[in-house]
Amino acid sequence: MSQFERPNIAALQGYSSGEQPLEKETIKLNTNENPFPVSVKVQAALMDFATADLRVYPQPTADKLRDAIAAHHGLTRDHVIVTHAGDEALRLAITTFVEPGGTLGTTEPSYSLYPVLSKIQDANMHTLALHDDWSIPSEFAQTMTEHNAQLTCLVNPHAPSGHLTPLQSIESIAKNISGVLLVDEAYIDFVDPDLAYSSKALINAQDNVLVLRTFSKGYSLAGLRLGYLLGDPELIKPMLEKTRDSYNVDGISQALGLAAISDQDYAKDTWRQVREQRQVLGDALVALGFSCPHSEANFLLATTPEEIDAEGLYEALKAKGILVRFFPTPRLKDKLRITIGTAEQNEKLIASIRQLITR
């Protein structure tokens, strides 16, 4: 350890991301990527990108992309800040709204990056345990307010369970919370459209709500690092003008993001296929003795049959070239989080699990 490192950084356990195997033949169901490739329009935008534009600084605030995002959501440019993936969006919200020594609130379990970002800011975390069915306890907003959470983060649909909290409940939490509520909608694209979940309605109803979106999952662009925040212009402004790195979104990302969000037909078709496969995979896991709560995301949180050790199954699948995610924490250690793959990938996964647990 360097003598120069701050004590809170020295004490910090860094975020551990899911494995990124170098072997291309690995079936990768561990980091919730979209199993379908990018749109051909994104490919075309990459091929058409004028390399002369690499020489000069990009438009600092990605305004063309902000306009396209605003139009997509029925909001205005001032409601939008484009970020270097969701990670930057979370960091900006924390550095803008949470004091060193202040409090960041969330549920338990939740995204394991939150405590890392909180410690970097010298802030404290306050968490409230979710119910057994992964729903949010009714006292959540009151608890966060009592602990003076300046920012509270909710992942909706929740990770790693896939549980969707209805819009009305989120609105009610926002209404009853004293700080900013950030709703991390990384997986919202995979929600059944019949549920008519509307981020626009949320933003328009509450001036203390930030909605986080990413191109990583819904638009098959995890490799690009592109995301955005929606919110009341007064919430967006300090991040846009002050806490953001000066040129936070590179020129290629701006062009590819524009192509991606403009091809809704393609994206929606991938989301529909993921929902179909979510049902197929869930049914197959239940038939093998797993329990699988309903998920509105592009993954399932499957509890292994009682006699099957989840970590052992994770290791055995890995040995067969199939990566899923295992979290060694009290509430998750009997479960696997499985990203929805293509039909072929899911069939291979089920065949491997069947073979492993019935021998």
Added chain:
Amino acid sequence: MSQFERPNIAALQGYSSGEQPLEKETIKLNTNENPFPVSVKVQAALMDFATADLRVYPQPTADKLRDAIAAHHGLTRDHVIVTHAGDEALRLAITTFVEPGGTLGTTEPSYSLYPVLSKIQDANMHTLALHDDWSIPSEFAQTMTEHNAQLTCLVNPHAPSGHLTPLQSIESIAKNISGVLLVDEAYIDFVDPDLAYSSKALINAQDNVLVLRTFSKGYSLAGLRLGYLLGDPELIKPMLEKTRDSYNVDGISQALGLAAISDQDYAKDTWRQVREQRQVLGDALVALGFSCPHSEANFLLATTPEEIDAEGLYEALKAKGILVRFFPTPRLKDKLRITIGTAEQNEKLIASIRQLITR
């Protein structure tokens, strides 16, 4: 202003970047971009980029690029962290080494982003004025140590003057300073190679030195947002494993950075041309009555002739479609910072200045 914004953020004046004109015909000599396009090998890497790789997360620590950078400098992978441009590198150094309430040191004048990043971290700035010839006062290290600067940032060659502090002086400052010394070498590629300035020697001599490099200037990649830090592995490690965003460098940037650093012949040729044009432009400005201290960077800090108002000249050039940089601060308000352009751009600039100041 939002009621939720932290008071230090509300009080903060954000960084103002140089203008990015939308008109392609503008002669842009205001933000120190390389006037020459990217290498054809970078173009080829962009065309060859497998769009299938956009679907999945990038290699989190950009290890192939780290290896290439390490080889280029004669250091090891552990001496290198790749960042989302120099901005991220500065932010990581501050969040890793400077406590809220702690002190960040630099010279006056220096890069105007430092005070912004410092305030976001709730840290204080301590600055020491440079001599009139832009050299660093001999008491610099002692002053920074007396003020407990946990991190001190020096731009070398200095911006906005282009003054190069010799390696031995930098080493001596590092030796006599109690905290971390970050040497921002954004413009080092344009230094005369006969001076044999060696970042490797600096890193090997001192375990408290971070060297910042960027692809934005030397490799004509300002649009990409790619940079790196070199330093003792113990200094690099907490940034790599803890304070960095989990996937801070996208897949395309990793591929293009690798192509750029591998084509040293092309890059060096652009640097040589910039040095030649620096001489030509400097001589022409002096002939017009400007004073121009020797610069080892890709810009000149030109003091206007006594009867010519610098801001007025900046505005008049802008009206003619030529952008240079004017800083309305006490020590700089009689000067213009002019990026070295191509021979053609520099000739047009000189012709325009001649026309404006002699009518």
